[in-house]
Ligand SMILES: [Zn+2]
């Protein structure tokens with residue numbers, strides 16, 4: 001149905017993409033001309049049957065935020081999970097080791113310097129305790145990050161499909177709705193998102 005949109009310049013015969021309205025401007029020779037009646041009938045708003053107040057959605061969105069292109073999905077889960085993973089790993093290994101040695105040394109001093117094997121065993125116990133907290137946090141963080149990545153990929157795909165639809169939309173200011181010429185019926189503005197994201 002894309003050939004519907006292809007107007008021909010009466011001056012140089014170059015292809016002109018219709019941007020809405022009763023006229024068009026040739027990007028090749030700069031001449032302006034009226035959209036021929038037959039073409040106007042095919043391009044017209046399905047509700048009022050006219051082209052005079054029609055504009056490409058990508059142009060109309062400059063002044064009407066309701067027509068904005070589909071928004072980029074959020075990556076917050078992925079980033080939060082990534083941070084938790086990194087902190088968890090840091091806690092699991094270097095911090096745990098240092099903390100375990102400090103605690104064991106303090107306790108060893110407190111109990112009056114017993115044997116060195118007691119200190120090592122104590123430090124080992126502290127290390128296992130601290131680092132397991134770190135590992136739990138790292139594993140949970142990694143799961144959250146991976147879930148976030150998958151969710152983002154799925155939403156990104158939907159957003160890209162919606163954007164391809166949005167790029168072909170025209171907006172009729174008279175009826176406050178959108179359509180793809182020759183392809184869709186009239187879609188009221190409040191149902192535009194639903195249309196863009198439909199499977
Ligand atoms: Zn021309």
Ligand SMILES: [Zn+2]
Nearest residue numbers: 045048172175
């Ligand atoms: Zn209309």
